[in-house]
Amino acid sequence: MRVRIRHEITQKFEPAARNASAIVRLTPRGHEGQYVQRWTLDLDSDTRFHPQEDAFGNLCHAFTIDGPVAAFTIAAEGEVETQDTTGIVRGTVERFPPSLYLRQTDLTHPSARVSDFAAAVEPQPDDPLAFLHALMEHVHAKVKDAEGPAMGDPLAAEAALEKGAACSGGIAHLFTAAARIAGVPARHISGYLAVDGEAAARHWAEAYVPAIGWVAFDCGRNLCPTEDYVRLAVGLDAVGVAAMRGIGGDIREHVVAFDGRNPPKLQVQVQSQGQN
Known part of the structure; x- marks a missing residue:
């Protein structure tokens, strides 16, 4: 497309x-x-x-x-x-090993509340992709996708969880924080979404699955990004993108x-x- x-x-x-x-x-x-x-x-x-x-x-x-x-x-x-790759991201410039993306930031701080939230999704060492899909559904169920300046100042992970609603950047912070707590490298992505005649700047997340590589997750929409998404920048959180x-x-x-x-x-x- x-x-x-x-x-x-x-x-x-x-x-x-x-x-x-x-x-x-x-x-x-x-x-x-x-x-x-x-x-x-x-x-x-x-x-x-x-x-x-x-x-x-x-x-x-x-x-x-x-x-x-x-x-x-x-x-x-x-x-x-763009082409639909079912969320799998390959051919990108990779300056760091996946382990760097286990690093938490102020916006993904693993507070007690965020840690309890992450612990509610049982880790699956033999099937990390299934764990990540379960985590995406857990985030989607707990935090509503709300309007807001995705490229402005998204909520931190704990604030998004406490409020129960956040723009796409805040939702991405919660997913990356929880994935990192579980030992899964995760990173923050900025870009654009064009679907059904609507336009938006949007943030989402990518997590690393050893057998596959990087896989993208948009928890606000509860799906892996499709051909409707254009990937712009990558970082540890919204500040980096x-x-x-x-x-x-x-x-x-x-x-x-x-x-x-x-x-x-x-x-x-x-x-x-x-x-x-």
Whole structure:
């Protein structure tokens, strides 16, 4: 399936900033099941992008705008050909062994409540894939998939569990935290979802199964990602896959992602951020 994507981020400063610097992760890489046919980045200011890769192999671009800066808009746009791989992820850039993804973070902190939640799903050493599917269903049953800025500030694992509802990023934190507690390497993924004419920036998780490799899980929708998903960046949590990191301000995001079967609809995400 060919998925068309346009993702705009507008950042405003009041009062105007002396200058603005940021790093963006808005460029997907190809792998089995995902071929990037074309992709562009555009910034409405007189500056240059400096391409680079982060420690996880994500494609990043840094820029600095000389001030005073009242606002700027960055737009990522392109087309990606996708295939359904039943959630199996192969052909990706792998800078670290799977064991690195056992490392917990502040957003996946294994608190007593999260540990009790994870313990409710019985480990299956002889069938880790079955365990992960059971864990996905357990997360789906306990935490409702709620609207929210998936690329903004998702809830930590414990907060998502306590609230009983979270955006896709918070749900992914709970799944990765629980998988790591059980000794299964798990990581956080950002990307896009285009289905039934709806567009969304979305987060999900991947877990490592020795006999298979990395397998993707979207607990909010209770399924392994299909051809409707475009994979963007990988990290230990939402901070590591943030679409933009820089000087805070009022941020507005517009995401249009659609396939040839359905007309596009516009998704608007509004959030206010401080210094990142």
